[in-house]
Amino acid sequence: MQKKIIALAIAAAVSAPAFADNSNVTIYGQARVSFDLVNTGANAAGTAGVSANKVSSNTSRLGLKGSEDLGDGLAAIWQIEQQIDIDTGANTLATRNTFAGLKNESAGTVLMGRHDTPYKLATRKLDMFADTIADNRSLMGGVSATNIAAATLAANGKSVGSSFDGRPTNVLAYISPAMSGFTAAAAYVAGAETATAGQIKGNAWSVAGMYDAAPFYGSLAYENHKLGSVGSGTVAAPGAALNVAGLTESAWKIGAGYTIDAFTLGFAYERTNDNFGAAGANFLGHNAYYLSGKYSFGTDAVKLAYTKVGKLGAAVNTDAKQFSLGYDHNLSKRTTLFALYTKLSNGTAVNYGLSTNGTGGNNTQNGAGASPSAWSFGMNHTF
Template sequence: MLKKRMLAVAVASTLAAPFAMADVNIYGTINASVESVKATGATNPANDLKSTGRISSNVSRIGFKGSDDLGNGLKGLWQIEQEVSIDDGGTRKGSFATRNSFVGLEGGFGKVLLGHHDTVYKGLSSAGLVNPVPETIADIGGGANSVFGRGDARLPNSMLYLSQNYSGLQGGVSYSLDETRATLGTTRTNKGIWSLAANYNANGILAGMGYEVRKQANAVAGNTGLDQTFMKLTAAYKFDDTKLGVGYEQEKSERASGNTTQKAWTLGAQQRLGSVVLGVAYAKLGETKDGAKDGAKQWTLGAVYELSKRTQTYAFYTSLKNDANSARTFGSPSFIGVGAGSKPTGLGVGLKTVF
């Protein structure tokens, strides 16, 4: 009996040793809101989405990260992060490590990361963006279908370099390899994506800039050299309890039918009143050319009440108006299948906690 107990203790100690020695942090965000949403006024009334009540999990997530001291000022880094959907039991999130997940090195040179990660265009260039209620449908920006931040993306097969922070200034470069290399006609494509970006945060000034090249993004058989580029500038100034910001973004697309350019801009303001932060933001997406009617506008009003350093409650109203040939929608969680010309609106209250 004694031998069996000693064997059990030895096995348990062996299994526990790696965990006791590892530097692992568990972190996350739980963010849920009760919402009333609709998207009516579509050019084709059959595409209207009637008023719907729902609970949204927003960008709730859990992550695991750690580091390993390699000596001489060098560290090994790793992170695994996954979005979770607390509103539906996880049925919409069927895979793992869908958010920023990587392995890398950090030293006097900065950081080098390999994995599935936000481009530096997304991660650095939005420093000056005023966003009253981020990571909800009231978010100003959030990807290809939004009004602003349409170049923001998280990409697989990514390599990133991030510099150290020099008196508030940081820069970076990222590249996403095209693992598929599909063939169009007789030509094998290579749709790699390059991003360059930098931001500054000091003395009440927040600013960001980014440039991204999506090689052969609009490739077609017989003409694979059709790229897409994005450029973004943001700037904000914070004084006392007030923050004012502005942003500009430009997309250029080379197409077989003719090149197009589409510009967007945003203005925002936030005011802190003790534990309450009030915010307003406006974003406008222009037409690709006169008469195209493919622009959109979005207004967001938000109020955040900080219950503690980790927990806050909030309320918001957001309204998006599409031109006749535009079908832009909210950032996250979005409507699926918004009709061209529709006017999505959303009203909600929520609770968010971080750990």
């Protein structure tokens, strides 16, 4: 018996430092679930819309993060974050911002891993309906639809080769400290890490400047993609049917937000360009803008937003617009009930769908000219 007690004491002494090291770990996340009533809307060819009801997880997430003080203002930092699909239970580890790096209060942060690009960070906070089916990334950031044939590219809603509002892997990023409200960020995305001989290796650059000093927020961002061979890496060509490997696309945008008393206003404008067309012509380049407003009273808020995307290159009737209206009721600082309605109206030669960012893959595309819409009723709890 005495030997067992001594063995347990030794084991406890050896394992104690490991438990002490875990004291810097923070667990965080959000559970955002909703019941959605979706209709794909009739298209320009007269095909009737289809209705569907579903439970959506809306980018529910779970994360772990921590840091170690290394002295002289330097700290080692890390984070592992994953999307949690509450509606289906189909989850994969480290699908969201996951990285390790070094942080200095006066010099800034350097990190490597998977992370939102500075271009994305520049205006995400302006989206009143972020991470719901009314998310403005239905039309903003460049929409990369799947299963696209070259002959029907525009008609299927493809607007860029690789999303500009993305969270790529293989990122090396720097984020400056806040200097009188101003923060700068830059990132390099290494593509085609496993490329074979003869493949073109893609890559991307992204930079942004953000000024955040209440009541005003402003941002300016730029991103450039060199597209690689199909399937060769993180910055890939749109599809085998469209040979753009080695070509480039770029985007810039400006964002602004202002809060005065109970009113919050938001605006974002972006422009994309490419050389995908004949003789380097702009093939899918387009402009898009977003307007939003919120009125808060007590524990409630009314929100509305309007998004507009112009034609793709020279293709006529490839514009689209989206209107969203919502109501929030805060049960506490961490729990909110919400209801919203959103409708997207396509031009007769384009087929955008409502946002699938975090909603579990709502497929609301029904062909060119369709006008998909949705009601969504849910709750969001942060922890």
